[in-house]
Amino acid sequence: MSPSALVRPRPVHRADDLLSAYLPGSFYYSSPRGALLADGVRACVRRGQGSWADAAAEALAGTSAEDAVVVGAIGFRRNSEASLVVPAVVRRADTPVDGLTATPAAFGATSWSASPRPEPRRYVDGVRKALELIDGGALSKVVLARCLELTASTPVSVPSLISRLVRANPGAHAFAVDVTAGGDRAPRTLVGASPELLVARRGDTVVANPLAGSLPRVTGDSAEADAENRRRIAALLASHKDRREHAHVTAQVADVLGRFCDELDVPAEPEVIGTPTMWHLSTRITGRPADPADPSSSALALAEALHPTPAVCGVPAPAAHAAIADLEPEDRGYYSGMVGWTGPGGDGEWAVTIRSAEVCDRTVRLFAGAGIVAGSDPEAELAETSAKFRTLLRALGVEGVA
Numbered sequence: 397m398s399p400s401a402l403v404r405p406r407p408v409h410r411a412d413d414l415l416s417a418y419l420p421g422s423f424y425y426s427s428p429r430g431a432l433l434a435d436g437v438r439a440c441v442r443r444g445q446g447s448w449a450d451a452a453a454e455a456l457a458g459t460s461a462e463d464a465v466v467v468g469a470i471g472f473r474r475n476s477e478a479s480l481v482v483p484a485v486v487r488r489a490d491t492p493v494d495g496l497t498a499t500p501a502a503f504g505a506t507s508w509s510a511s512p513r514p515e516p517r518r519y520v521d522g523v524r525k526a527l528e529l530i531d532g533g534a535l536s537k538v539v540l541a542r543c544l545e546l547t548a549s550t551p552v553s554v555p556s557l558i559s560r561l562v563r564a565n566p567g568a569h570a571f572a573v574d575v576t577a578g579g580d581r582a583p584r585t586l587v588g589a590s591p592e593l594l595v596a597r598r599g600d601t602v603v604a605n606p607l608a609g610s611l612p613r614v615t616g617d618s619a620e621a622d623a624e625n626r627r628r629i630a631a632l633l634a635s636h637k638d639r640r641e642h643a644h645v646t647a648q649v650a651d652v653l654g655r656f657c658d659e660l661d662v663p664a665e666p667e668v669i670g671t672p673t674m675w676h677l678s679t680r681i682t683g684r685p686a687d688p689a690d691p692s693s694s695a696l697a698l699a700e701a702l703h704p705t706p707a708v709c710g711v712p713a714p715a716a717h718a719a720i721a722d723l724e725p726e727d728r729g730y731y732s733g734m735v736g737w738t739g740p741g742g743d744g745e746w747a748v749t750i751r752s753a754e755v756c757d758r759t760v761r762l763f764a765g766a767g768i769v770a771g772s773d774p775e776a777e778l779a780e781t782s783a784k785f786r787t788l789l790r791a792l793g794v795e796g797v798a
């Protein structure tokens with residue numbers, strides 16, 4: 397039995413009940429590996445010179461609670477915002493969300509205005525500039541994102557939004573995290589349904605599931621939609637451009653995990669996974685940490701070692717960071733960072749913060765990005781980001797706005 401198994405409390409909740417119990421200010425996270433709902437603050441996690449994993453371990457060591465965990469989100473840039481706490485109350489379920497039959501409450505009669513940042517044409521220009529950098533040899537890959545700011549006529553209900561996101565895709569890594577900071581005019585919540593697992597650790601098993609290389613999914617139950625989706629899956633698997641885009645991520649994730657694991661299984665070929673709105677090339681990598689008791693292979697330490705993968709940044713990372721700073725007018729904030737939890741024995745789970753938005757009163761800031769490599773078509777990358785926005789737009793009931 398692993399040391400972490402000794403301290404893990406027996407889960408007594410159903411994942412669906414945890415979702416129903418979510419209130420603004422709670423931390424909610426669910427995935428195929430279970431769900432967690434946390435409330436109140438026992439301690440805030442603050443980082444000095446060291447890593448977030450060190451700060452989390454210190455905060456956990458300071459509490460005698462048996463079920464203590466650190467939960468929260470960390471932004472994209474090295475010194476960007478983070479919101480990590482040891483919550484006062486933690487409820488867990490070891491099963492995925494299941495059996496959600498009732499239709500969630502729709503958003504009331506709300507009208508919306510949308511403001512893309514940058515304008516779509518400027519995003520396309522940015523992709524062209526990225527391709528010039530790639531042609532010139534400065535980069536092999538960069539992920540360029542854009543923002544869509546929506547304003548509703550009434551405050552946006554976060555419980556409704558997270559419930560609709562989970563119901564649309566119970567297998568997603570779904571999250572709602574209070575990220576309110578000094579200066580915010582109202583509570584701010586990071587909400588999303590990410591298809592991408594950065595890393596999960598349970599006992600002596602580590603799993604990462606990098607995604608990269610995408611095509612929009614055709615929605616609808618018709619035979620035509622089915623046939624077109626089959627065609628797209630085959631096209632994605634056959635696309636050299638998407639396979640290259642994907643290989644950058646898999647190689648880096650395998651390289652980083654290889655430093656911590658003495659056994660690592662990296663499938664030679666990607667498969668295709670689907671969300672309700674997208675198809676993605678996917679590689680599920682599993683490993684066994686060389687020393688599970690070593691704090692440097694805790695879930696959060698592994699997540700920090702992996703971040704940012706080329707699924708959200710690029711290759712080489714320093715040049716990709718510079719290109720992102722030059723070509724993206726909006727600060728990414730929490731988008732493309734990580735969200736999840738870590739416990740005292742090193743177990744935990746962190747998802748890549750994509751298909752996400754920050755909600756503050758009547759405003760919703762969505763981000764979506766696309767990986768650019770040699771051979772990328774700027775118009776297709778714009779369309780891909782629009783398709784990625786649909787996860788949130790559908791949940792908000794405003795599909796068609798971008």
Ligand SMILES: C=C(O[C@H]1C=CC=C(C(=O)O)[C@@H]1O)C(=O)O
Pocket residue numbers: 539541592607608609610676706707708750751763764765766767784
């Ligand atoms: C950066 C995003 O997606 C990443 C994950 C899956 C596929 C991706 C792609 O094909 O570009 C991206 O790397 C996003 O959704 O904003």
